[in-house]
Amino acid sequence: MPEIDKTEKVNKLFESTLEYAVKFRHEFIMPEHLLYALINETTFAFVVSEYGSLEMLTKDIESFLSGQEKLPEGKEPKPTPSAQTNQLVSEAYKQVVFSSAQALDVPHLLYGLLHLKESWACYLLKKTVGTETEQFMSDFITYYNMSALDDVLQHGDYDLDDEEYTGDDDDLLYSDEKRPASWRRLVTLMNEQVGERNPLIGREAELERTIQVLCRREKNNPLHVGEPGVGKTALVWGLVSRIESKAVPPRLQGSHVFLLDLGTLIAGTQYRGDFENRIKQVMEGVMQDGPNNIVYIDEIHNLVGAGAVGESSMDASNMLKPYLESGSLRFIGSTTYEEFNRHFSRSKGLVRRFQQIDIQEPSTEETLNILRQLRPNYEQFHGVTYEDDALSFAVEASAKYVNDRFLPDKALDLIDEAGAAAECRAESTEAASLVTKADITDVLAKTCKVDAMAMKNDDSERLATLHSSLSALIYGQEEAIRQVVEAVQLSKAGLTDDDKPVASLLFVGPTGVGKTEVARQLARQLGIELLRFDMSEYTEKHTVAKLIGSPAGYVGYEDGGLLTDAIRKTPNCVLLLDEIEKAHSDIYNILLQVMDYARLTDNKGRKADFRNVVLIMTSNAGAQYAGQASIGFQGGLTRGEAMMRQVRKTFKPEFLNRLSGTVVFHDMDREMATLILHKKLRELQQKLEAKQVTMTLADAAIELLLSEGYTREYGAREMDRVIAQRLKPLLMRELLFGSLKHGGSITIDATEDGLSIRR
Numbered sequence: 001m002p003e004i005d006k007t008e009k010v011n012k013l014f015e016s017t018l019e020y021a022v023k024f025r026h027e028f029i030m031p032e033h034l035l036y037a038l039i040n041e042t043t044f045a046f047v048v049s050e051y052g053s054l055e056m057l058t059k060d061i062e063s064f065l066s067g068q069e070k071l072p073e074g075k076e077p078k079p080t081p082s083a084q085t086n087q088l089v090s091e092a093y094k095q096v097v098f099s100s101a102q103a104l105d106v107p108h109l110l111y112g113l114l115h116l117k118e119s120w121a122c123y124l125l126k127k128t129v130g131t132e133t134e135q136f137m138s139d140f141i142t143y144y145n146m147s148a149l150d151d152v153l154q155h156g157d158y159d160l161d162d163e164e165y166t167g168d169d170d171d172l173l174y175s176d177e178k179r180p181a182s183w184r185r186l187v188t189l190m191n192e193q194v195g196e197r198n199p200l201i202g203r204e205a206e207l208e209r210t211i212q213v214l215c216r217r218e219k220n221n222p223l224h225v226g227e228p229g230v231g232k233t234a235l236v237w238g239l240v241s242r243i244e245s246k247a248v249p250p251r252l253q254g255s256h257v258f259l260l261d262l263g264t265l266i267a268g269t270q271y272r273g274d275f276e277n278r279i280k281q282v283m284e285g286v287m288q289d290g291p292n293n294i295v296y297i298d299e300i301h302n303l304v305g306a307g308a309v310g311e312s313s314m315d316a317s318n319m320l321k322p323y324l325e326s327g328s329l330r331f332i333g334s335t336t337y338e339e340f341n342r343h344f345s346r347s348k349g350l351v352r353r354f355q356q357i358d359i360q361e362p363s364t365e366e367t368l369n370i371l372r373q374l375r376p377n378y379e380q381f382h383g384v385t386y387e388d389d390a391l392s393f394a395v396e397a398s399a400k401y402v403n404d405r406f407l408p409d410k411a412l413d414l415i416d417e418a419g420a421a422a423e424c425r426a427e428s429t430e431a432a433s434l435v436t437k438a439d440i441t442d443v444l445a446k447t448c449k450v451d452a453m454a455m456k457n458d459d460s461e462r463l464a465t466l467h468s469s470l471s472a473l474i475y476g477q478e479e480a481i482r483q484v485v486e487a488v489q490l491s492k493a494g495l496t497d498d499d500k501p502v503a504s505l506l507f508v509g510p511t512g513v514g515k516t517e518v519a520r521q522l523a524r525q526l527g528i529e530l531l532r533f534d535m536s537e538y539t540e541k542h543t544v545a546k547l548i549g550s551p552a553g554y555v556g557y558e559d560g561g562l563l564t565d566a567i568r569k570t571p572n573c574v575l576l577l578d579e580i581e582k583a584h585s586d587i588y589n590i591l592l593q594v595m596d597y598a599r600l601t602d603n604k605g606r607k608a609d610f611r612n613v614v615l616i617m618t619s620n621a622g623a624q625y626a627g628q629a630s631i632g633f634q635g636g637l638t639r640g641e642a643m644m645r646q647v648r649k650t651f652k653p654e655f656l657n658r659l660s661g662t663v664v665f666h667d668m669d670r671e672m673a674t675l676i677l678h679k680k681l682r683e684l685q686q687k688l689e690a691k692q693v694t695m696t697l698a699d700a701a702i703e704l705l706l707s708e709g710y711t712r713e714y715g716a717r718e719m720d721r722v723i724a725q726r727l728k729p730l731l732m733r734e735l736l737f738g739s740l741k742h743g744g745s746i747t748i749d750a751t752e753d754g755l756s757i758r759r
Contacts, residue, residue, distance in 0.1 A: 004096050005103040013037055013106060021079040025070040028082035031113055031121035036061045041106065047140045052128035060124045084119050088112040107141050142185055183285035186278060188259040190240045190296065198377060200238025201370045203231060206359055207238055213355045214294070214330050215251050221324055223300070224334040226359030229409025232334040235359065236296050239332075255292040257332075258282075262302050276319060283323050293329065300333030301343040304350070324353040338605075367408040368395045371415060382419035386435045391415065393437045397444050403571050403609035418443045463489055466525055473521045474514045475679075476672030480507070480663045484518060487660050488526070488614065501610045504595040504658065506580075507618045508647050509665025512718065515618040516578060522614065523574035531566050532576040535583035544586045549603030564602040572612040580617040581650055588655045591615075595658035621650040673710040676719055677702065684723065691735065692743030700750035726755050 006014075016037035021029045038044045039058055048054050071077050081089070091112035096104050114133060116122045129136045200207070206224075213222040224232040240257045242248050248255075265278055286293050297303065303320065323329045333354060335344055345351060362370070371391045379385055398410040418440050422433040467485045474481060487503035490496050507515040516532075523530035538544045545551065549561035567575070580587070594600050598610040621643075643664055648656065656662065681697065688695055697705075705726065709719035727748065734740040734757065748755055 004093055007103045007105045009041075009106050010104050010109065013041070013109070016040065018079065020065070022077050024065050024068065025077050026065070026068055026079055027071060027077070029079045029085050030068075030082050031084050031088050031116055031119050032061055032064055032124075034085070034088070034109065035113065035121040035125060036065065038106075038110065043140065044106070044110070047136065048128060050139070051130060051132065051136055054128075057124060057128045060127075061121075064120050064124070084116055088116055088119075091115050107137075110140065111137065139185070183278075183281040186261065186265055186282050187286070187295075188261065190237065190257040190259050191244060194237060194240045194244055197237045198234065198374055200231075200234055200241065201373045202362065202366055203235055203238065203359075206235055206357055207242070209357050210235065210239060210332070211242075211248060211252065213357070214332075215249055216355075218325075219353055219355060221331040221333070221354045223354035223356045224332070224359050225337060225340050225356055226334075227361060227406045228336055229406040230359050230361045231408065232359050233298060236332055236334070252292060254290065255294055256286075256290055257294045257296055258286055260295050260297045262297070262299070279319050283320070283329065287323075287329050291328075294332060295329065296332045296334075298334050299339070301335045301339040304343045304347050318349075321349060321353065324350075361406045362408055364395050364399055364407070367399075367411050368392060370408045371395065371411060374412070375415075378415060378419050382423040384419050384422045384433045384435050386415060386419070387437065389437045390418070390435050390440050394418070394440045397440060401444060401572060401612065403611075404568060413447075414440055414443055417447065463492055469525050470518065470521055473679075474518055475675040477514055477518070477665055480509075480514075480518065480665050483661050483663045484522060488522070498611065499598055501595065501598050502612060502614045503660045504615045505617070506647075506651075506656075506659050506662045507616060507665060508621060508643055508662060510667055511620055513665045513667065515665055516576065519574055519576040519616045519618070522616075526574070526614075529570050529573045530576060531570060531573050532578060533563065535577055535579045535581075535587065538583040538587060541584050541586055544584045544590065547587075547590060548600065551603060560604065560606075561600075561602040561608075564600055564606065564608040567600070567608040567610060567613065568606070571609055574614045574616060575610075577615070577617045579619065581619045581621045588652055591617075592654060592658060619647070619650070621647050670706075670710060673706060673719065677706055677709060680719055680723055684727075688731070691740070693731075693735070693740050694745040695731070696745070696747045698747065698749040701748045701755055704750040704755065730755060730757060 013034070017029060017033045020033045020036050024033075026033075036058075039048075039054065039061070045054055048057065088109065089112065092104060092108040095101075095108045095111050101108070113119070113121055114125065114137065126133055210222045210224075214220050224235060226232050236257070239248075243252060243255055243257065246253050260282065265275070265282070283295075286295055320331070324331060331354075368391060371394065375386050375391065394414040395407070395411045398405075398414055399407060402410045415435070418435050421443060422435045422439060425433055466488065467481060470481045470485065471478065484503070484505060487505060491502040496502075507518065509515055519532075520530055533547075538547070545554075547561055547563040549559070549564065567573070577583075577587075577591075590600070594610050594615065598613070600608045600610065602608065644662065647662065681702075685695055705719075705722055708726070709722035730748065731740075731746070734746060740746060746757060748757060750756075
């Protein structure tokens with residue numbers, strides 16, 4: 001017998017077989033050991049499980065092997081192949097020669113095992129598989145993807161159910177009628193599953209156009225192009241439903257629609273020619289199945305380049321071109337705009353054979369109609385009831401807050417998960433559950449990182465108290481707080497443009513008067529996140545590009561834009577651009593479209609949605625000129641007017657024209673300084689309470705801190721420095737080394753040398 005190579009899987013299988021023979025202390029390696037090792041082979045176990053009980057087969061093999069005579073203790077087992085094992089391997093080698101295979105593989109051994117006479121391994125396997133031994137072998141080869149042996153099975157009349165084969169080699173043929181339809185494993189017949197899917201609602205124009213293209217004589221292949229989640233696949237299921245109900249032209253009646261799974265088609269194609277063979281089998285099989293059959297290819301852009309080797313242009317798309325051109329077999333493809341432009345449009349020959357049909361995102365009214373008609377399906381599945389308001393809110397909230405996905409998919413996701421949450425709640429309370437608007441709000445808050453309170457438009461308590469809440473935290477800036485609160489309330493009331501940010505505000509004023517603090521407290525009071533960008537980091541032209549992403553070919557292109565990525569992750573926020581005048585002038589060009597259309601496109605063409613963003617920019621521009629308001633010829637100007645005059649010189653008119661408002665912050669006066677000092681002392685007292693310490697300041701100590709901390713030039717930050725330099729060192733020494741180690745009370749007074757502890 002000529003020397004034949006063995007695959008790596010066969011070598012491992014032989015090693016496992018020997019290990020089992022040694023483990024059971026048998027003198028010979030039997031076919032049963034090989035079958036026991038085969039059970040651990042993934043493909044074999046999977047195919048056997050489709051025909052019978054893998055567990056029962058395992059138990060039968062173990063019972064047989066345990067009942068065989070074992071070598072006496074003390075004698076080291078060195079098993080040798082039995083006569084039946086030699087016969088099995090010999091039959092397997094025959095199949096290698098017949099099929100012109102390059103090496104002995106697992107299907108050859110399985111084929112040899114099924115031909116053994118008077119073998120328990122053969123008997124137990126056939127008992128598990130049943131009478132469909134030939135189909136079992138064909139399925140195993142299909143999954144194992146051994147194309148060489150598959151050719152032998154398709155052209156050789158090996159009757160595996162007979163005890164003995166008596167034919168000649170010249171008779172190893174059987175007719176096409178007996179050829180197993182292995183291509184069926186690579187496709188899904190959608191006609192059989194149409195009742196399990198949601199019905200198609202709307203899309204009448206797109207469906208009629210699809211049917212019209214399918215009825216063409218040539219180039220009768222529709223291509224559905226649309227964003228993810230707009231209903232491209234649902235449209236095909238709607239077509240299948242029409243075919244089943246015979247509500248289509250006579251040409252399409254009785255058509256079978258096959259879903260081609262490219263993943264299954266490619267999986268396991270380790271040999272050159274396997275992939276091409278599978279495509280040919282599927283196409284020929286679908287054509288023979290019926291005259292008007294349709295092949296549906298989801299994510300059809302994957303065809304371009306699939307199966308190509310090296311520099312070869314022979315990929316799946318080129319293999320399908322003859323079938324696309326003939327018109328005898330119809331294809332329906334679906335893909336997204338991004339993938340169409342990136343992959344599909346490169347193949348001009350493929351594009352011209354398809355008729356493109358754009359599937360646009362439905363409006364909120366159309367989506368609400370879809371949800372209302374699908375409501376019984378979700379109610380029956382989850383065992384809950386949906387309120388009408390819940391469906392309306394699901395559409396509105398998903399359209400407003402979920403910016404990176406599309407209707408109706410994102411609205412259906414909301415009601416589905418809310419139904420699941422209500423179902424879980426009903427199981428714990430043993431009561432029928434009703435899905436309300438509040439349930440949709442909770443789901444959206446969890447899945448989309450949107451604060452639940454921010455979405456409760458009917459709960460205006462937080463908005464009503466927003467002014468008083470900010471005034472209690474920010475002192476002396478009543479006019480600034482009023483403008484900020486009004487801008488937010490106008491947006492929440494729906495009186496502003498829906499395609500603009502909630503507010504676009506420019507805060508101008510001296511340092512340390514509360515510009516940044518207003519933005520921070522506004523985010524806290526609204527229950528949304530604060531995103532802060534320090535514009536002093538973007539003084540160069542190339543650093544500004546980092547906000548939307550570096551251009552192609554530059555370092556950092558793959559990282560995306562810092563600003564666009566942040567807004568995409570947190571679309572409902574307060575965006576603070578601190579010290580805007582310190583950035584490069586290109587930043588104003590970027591912000592123009594944000595303030596006008598609430599959109600910003602990054603370097604990869606992805607859009608960030610700013611519709612739910614409160615945009616706040618701070619600037620010190622003009623603060624140095626405020627003191628000159630009452631000097632010379634400008635003596636009639638107020639300090640605010642003097643600052644605004646300089647602001648108009650600093651910023652471009654088109655930038656200022658797009659702002660919701662420019663908020664001028666006043667200088668700090670003594671009354672404001674007093675309030676800020678008491679606030680800082682309260683914050684310090686809260687830290688001391690954690691250490692069981694009570695602090696009391698005498699009036700003289702407060703007056704000393706106020707006299708040193710109040711300056712119009714430096715604002716509230718000077719107060720922080722005075723407290724840190726005068727008061728905190730006294731407390732530090734007492735907390736670490738003095739009387740406050742274990743808590744207590746302390747009184748701070750003022751002396752000629754500064755602050756001291758009153759004993």
